[in-house]
Amino acid sequence: MNEHRIGIIDIGSNSVRLVVYERTANGAHRVIDGSKRPARLSERIDEHGNLSTEAVNELLGTLSHFRLICAHNRTGEIRAVATAAIRNAANRTVVLDAIKAESGLDIELLSGEQEAAFGFLGMINAMDIQDGLLVDIGGGSTEVSLFRGRKLLHSVSFPFGCVSLNRRFASKGMLSDEALRALDNVALEAFKSAPWLAKAQGLPIIGVGGTARALGKIHQAATSYPFQQTHNYAIPGGDTEMVFDQLRALPLDKRSKFPGLSKDRVDVIVPGLAVLRHLYKLTKASGYIICGSGLRDGIFHDTRFPEGSMHQDVLGFSLHNISMLHPAAPMQHVSQVNRLALQLYDELEELHQLHPRARILLDAASSLFRIGASIDYYDYAKHTFYLIVNSHLNGLSHKEILITASIASYKSKSRARQQLRPYKEMLVESDYVLVCRLGTLLQLASALDRSETQALSRLTVSVTPEQLKLHAVRPNSALTVERLEVTELAPEFTKLWKLTPVLELPDYIQA
Incomplete structure (x- = not known):
């Protein structure tokens, strides 16, 4: 290709x-x-x-x-x-x-309906979410779509946006109490034309477009949020009301210095947020989630994948794309390590009783653990962490992206804590435990293919009170390198899992 x-x-x-x-x-x-x-x-x-x-x-x-x-x-x-x-x-x-x-x-x-459909396509291919209200407040129109079970049910385009509302109701960028009431009345009358809106109660509002992105950046600046992505960023409804009140009270010269707000949105951000908050109240929404993908992304997917532009497995699609962007990673080795890591996880499931999404994070980490080699093999773990944190890894929360990056680049408990120190406000102690346990599990899976020859074609596992016995079934070699690696890893693994891994070969090879 x-x-x-x-x-x-x-x-x-x-x-x-x-x-x-x-x-x-x-x-x-x-x-x-x-x-x-x-x-x-x-x-x-x-x-x-x-x-x-x-x-x-x-x-x-x-x-x-x-x-x-x-x-x-x-x-x-x-x-x-x-x-x-x-x-x-x-x-x-x-x-x-x-x-x-x-x-x-x-x-x-584009018609208003086409605009809403492309916006939905861009969003749904970038978020692992089942139900919600998608809202795109543009400059001259506002598109609102209801989706359930990842299927678009209703959409409507209202003939107003942040630029046109600013021109109609604001005076030099300022929105008076009287003007706000008038704007709210216009929005309310428009929302009545889509009766399904009032019935869509308690769902999250998924915000796409410039107004939503601006809200995300402002909120992140206000809370000193350490993770530098607005995509998939959640905001409580009350916080948005607070941001709206603060911005509306400021004259333009002071508003232009508001942390997180770009200068080209200083005058139009308030009318845009006014519409957003009114929709929030009408639908009694559960909160806001900012989406970094929208119309342009939807048009790309429609162009690039004309036979099937909607991807149901968002995380799987994203993992495959990131892997293909870093072909320096040895794909057969990565596939082998991924298979072995998930097998070990499943065999130890009754013992570890980890969070239900832990397997998903291990799957992601073991699929990407070698992408850092595209920058430098000798320090690939450090680069893997950076690439995962800064890639568009869709389908995971911000915390899950951090945990995945740390699992994929795991070397030791102390290094993991040092790596995650800039993000400590986002994490709790159980997150570090998860990183260390899954990190050593990934290390063990990697050790079982240290020669990168996939000599271990089949593995069976048995657990004793003190050992994790790894039985090689008809291996293609004596697994000399793999046995040494497992032995060296054993003390660290034992500390975290209370089991000592032992790689056992068939009698005919040992003899």
Whole structure:
């Protein structure tokens, strides 16, 4: 399979964005370039409903710039979409024709329902979640979708967003009590047009798009959150109300210095949060979860996987993609270690009685433990930890990502604690115990294929009060290296598991 690059251009109401994806020779995908230009198209509609000539010319300049970036990256395919601002413009046909003539791009003008569907696809492929309300507050529209059992049931697009609401209700970025009541009334009337909303009670609100990401960054800054990802970040409902009140009370010059808030959202963040909090109250939501994937990701999956764009096993898909991005890891060895680690875990299940998701974390760690070798073999454990923490490992919580990274790079109890020290506020003592026990289990599985020849084709296990007997069944060699490794590992393993591992060979080999 040859490398292939796809450019996705999203002409939004607040900004215009480009993302360039690469499909590698191994079939993995990653983002290799991107750009964002502010547009505020929803603010630049005249009294006749037309997008201004100045705005169109600026948009043409941005798209020409994006085409140059795509050409520089040798992008084989460009897919460009437009949402509410152009969708609602009276002169949208003229605008789309001008773009075609100037840049050669055929713009897909998405309906509100299509926009919601692509946003759902991007989110559901990045989160292991069954039920929720997906909310995307854009610049000129707000999409809300209800999903249960990972299936999209209802979606609606409301003709207002943070930019258009700011223009309509705010004065120099400030939202008075009277203006807030008026904004709330507009939102409430709109929500009544989707009666299924009032029945979707007690679900989490999954926030995608700029308003949600901004909320996540603000909350993380306020709480000194140590993990630098907003994707899959949970926020209690009361905290969002607090952030809203604090931001609304600040004049723009002071708001621009608010920790975590980018300058291009200083004036539009308050109207966006106003809609979000009103929806939260209406549905009695259980809280907020920020999602870092949305419309552009959905369009990518639709383009890249036309025969099956929705992936049910989010974690499995993510693990495979990360593994394929690091082909320096010896795949047959990794597969063998993964198989042995899970077998050992299952054999010891009655003894260890660990958390139900512990096996999932061991599976992930034993699939990725060698990816650090793509940077440097001699210190690959350190690099593995860094890569796992900073990769898009979807399907796990932030704490679970940290634990997985520590298991995958485990060397000793003291090193694990040192590695996790920057994140200590996120962890409890039982997490360190889990890391150490699963880390040594992974070490044992790796020792059983230390020669990286998969000589141990089959293993049976028996447990005595003091020993973990590992019986090699018809091995392809005398397992000399493996026996030595198991013996060296035994003291550390015994401390944590109260069992001494012993690798036993068939009599005909020992003889």
